[in-house]
Amino acid sequence: PNSSATSSLQLSMYTFLGKLMGVAIRGHHCLNLDLPSLLWNPLVHQTVTLKDLEAIDALCAQTLDKVANLEGEGVTEATFRDLIPYTFTTTSSDGRVVELLPDGEHRPVEWHTRHLFVSLTKQYRLNEFQQQIRAIRRGLQLVVPVRFLHFFTGSQVERLVCGTSTIDIDTLKAHTRYVGYSATDQVIRWFWEVMEGFPQRERQLFLRFAWGRSRLPLRSAGQWEQEMEIQRPYHHDRRPPRFHPGPPGAAAAAGVPHVDEGDVGDAGGPSSSAAGGGGGVAPRREDTMLPSSHTCFFQVDLPAYSSAAILRQKLLYAITEGIAIDADHAAQDINWENVT
Structure with a gap:
């Protein structure tokens, strides 16, 4: 105060x-x-x-x-x-x-x-x-x-x-459901291994990235108004959005990844991704993607990365650098004690 x-x-x-x-x-x-x-x-x-x-x-x-x-x-x-x-x-x-x-x-x-x-x-x-x-x-x-x-x-x-300011991974896991994945998919197992390895500060950053808050509700199940949802991007039609309107060369010059139709798996069957768990964007393309979130709905779009190391790298970047575009986060930096 x-x-x-x-x-x-x-x-x-x-x-x-x-x-x-x-x-x-x-x-x-x-x-x-x-x-x-x-x-x-x-x-x-x-x-x-x-x-x-x-x-x-x-x-x-x-x-x-x-x-x-x-x-x-x-x-x-x-x-x-x-x-x-x-x-x-x-x-x-x-x-x-x-x-x-x-x-x-x-x-x-x-x-x-x-x-x-x-x-x-x-x-x-x-x-x-x-x-x-x-x-x-x-x-x-x-x-x-x-x-x-x-x-x-x-x-x-x-x-x-x-x-509670202590982010308990078992509690978070118990309040998580999956879309386009199952709990036994390799990428999901990697995700929880990475989360277990995070210190409390980075767990809080993840929760802020995913839900717009840095604390979990109390342990009672009745006190969770929402459960976390982890979904695979584009798992429904397996067609990612167009990254750019121009030819591949123009995108490369701008530093934007280019996706051709041939880079996306067939719409009729699951991907042969080493990460497992249903269809999606071709694995080598998903390794270039960052996780994204919808904080109002406690949803995380998690690409099917090909290794735990890539998943950790991309997730850590998203929760530390991606949060800078959050207007709520920026509001915390205001010198509120001088606001009357």
Whole structure:
């Protein structure tokens, strides 16, 4: 949250966010939010600690811990002022200098006042977003009964609103169906092997590529409003779209692959692809294609690649580079804290 967002309009926006959270809980729809425990815990009146602050400002949390335990660092009253040249101020999450005491900017922290400095800084930083959190809670309680929230911790409410950030491949596989493929086809086995080998960051990128979100719903089957569909491109008529209107030479000059009718298998029978699993574009042509997705429908068009290495290369490129054309993804890069 932005602790400077205190106008009526800005707080009403936070209230609206709370309403969206309530709708997400009631409708089992995941919101793609990345918010710290410093927000989720106070939302349900759960105590916050320096560990919560460390998640958004590690330097501040570590500094407070050191100042509170200077004796263990070998600092004495005689050396304190030279080593700890602080005043009674702190820096807010949005970069503002905040005075912890009247005229705090001109009041140096002394050996005998160091614990007061730590206490006041913790009090401010751990409660910095109270106005915004109260506004979110107001909106949330308009949709979800207040007594309902008392049964959950902050992390549990986060999972209810956002789903789980850990992408479990077995769970994803259990909620996947196939069109033009079967679960036993070689290319599908390769796909899941590649997904198993991805770290969590790349699994989240894949989910964003395929579904426009980076978290899975909770494990309960009833909370998946859609299942993933993996389909083979052009498996119905086995005729790919024309890549270019001109002759092969013009396409090559433009760097666009050219497909002739002879490169596509007969419409009357399955391809002899080494990847297996029905007909489609000739294997050597499918190796030049990238996976594509339809995020509204949680669909992935997966060409029948001829090896696991090619599948991994093409999939990794699609989920890391192809996402740049996504307007929703681009919106995340906006400096929202300066938007009023």
